[in-house]
Amino acid sequence: MMEKNLIGWQKQPNKLNIQGTIEQAISNITGEEIELNASGRTDAGVHAIRTSCKF
Secondary structure, eight states, X not given: OOOOOXXXXXXXXXXXXXXXXXXXHHHHHHSSOOOOEESOXXXXXXXXXXXXXXX
16 A cells, blocks of 8 residues: 555645545545545644544
8 A cells, every 4th residue: 555645634725634635535436426424633743543524
């Protein structure tokens, strides 16, 4: 698996992030645009374990 430098969960213009990466993968599979909503947030330097999301 290729390592990527993600900047966090939330989508931000021109930045690699978890939300945008997952949304793009699902859209590639289904052919539909989706938007994910996360269950919480983290601050810089804090790690989230088992974060959930829904669309």
